Amino acid sequence: MTLRPSVISRSSLRFMSKVLNAFSPDFSDLAPSEVIRRAERVEREWDFADCADTDVASPARFLNLRYGDGIFLCCRCSHENSLLHIQGPFPLRHLNCGQCDHILCGSCHSTEILTPASQADPSAASQRSDATDRLLRNCRVCPQCGLSHRTDARGDCALEICQCGCPVKLGSHYHIGSVEQWQRDPIASAQNLRDRRREELLDKAVKQHRRYGYIPS
Ligand SMILES: [Zn+2]
Ligand SMILES: [Zn+2]
Ligand SMILES: [Zn+2]
Numbered sequence: 001m002t003l004r005p006s007v008i009s010r011s012s013l014r015f016m017s018k019v020l021n022a023f024s025p026d027f028s029d030l031a032p033s034e035v036i037r038r039a040e041r042v043e044r045e046w047d048f049a050d051c052a053d054t055d056v057a058s059p060a061r062f063l064n065l066r067y068g069d070g071i072f073l074c075c076r077c078s079h080e081n082s083l084l085h086i087q088g089p090f091p092l093r094h095l096n097c098g099q100c101d102h103i104l105c106g107s108c109h110s111t112e113i114l115t116p117a118s119q120a121d122p123s124a125a126s127q128r129s130d131a132t133d134r135l136l137r138n139c140r141v142c143p144q145c146g147l148s149h150r151t152d153a154r155g156d157c158a159l160e161i162c163q164c165g166c167p168v169k170l171g172s173h174y175h176i177g178s179v180e181q182w183q184r185d186p187i188a189s190a191q192n193l194r195d196r197r198r199e200e201l202l203d204k205a206v207k208q209h210r211r212y213g214y215i216p217s
Pocket of ligand 1: 079
């Protein structure tokens with residue numbers, strides 16, 4: 001694997017605008033929904049052959065799963081929402097739960113494609129050598145409407161204000177991670193996420209029990 005310097009280290013607002021425009025030349029004239037509709041998928045599509053080295057017994061097990069680039073688990077209703085990385089300024093479209101409309105927040109869990117920036121490994125991000133490393137692989141999620149905005153590694157965005165009027169910088173900052181692990185075994189990745197959520201809820205309940213003497217329902 002050849003190591004190339006990441007574009008992230010050269011980030012500036014002018015450079016970012018150039019990158020964003022390279023993928024959507026006239027995006028500024030279009031509504032975000034139209035930009036999203038026209039944008040192409042960034043990551044390689046999932047192929048059952050990718051799972052050949054796992055203990056997956058049959059492709060039939062996958063029929064009911066929606067194959068995006070990962071999922072986020074809603075902290076409010078536990079619904080599993082499919083994530084899709086697309087080109088352009090709104091890399092993960094709207095991040096509202098499909099069941100209860102909750103906007104992805106710090107308590108929701110997501111697979112590697114949406115890694116909280118505080119947990120991202122900067123060296124892994126700078127070593128990506130596939131074609132997608134030309135894109136800035138970071139975003140902020142608008143806390144008011146759920147629209148994701150592509151940013152540089154520091155969380156700065158070409159657009160300062162979201163379509164809903166909320167300043168983009170108020171949104172939580174995420175690294176757009178690799179889909180490799182997800183594609184290798186989506187079932188195990190989804191299960192890991194559920195286990196993590198269960199452990200955290202249990203941990204919280206134990207702490208509350210210690211503090212208040214009971215476990216809230
Ligand atoms: Zn939900
Ligand atoms: Zn949440
Ligand atoms: Zn917004």
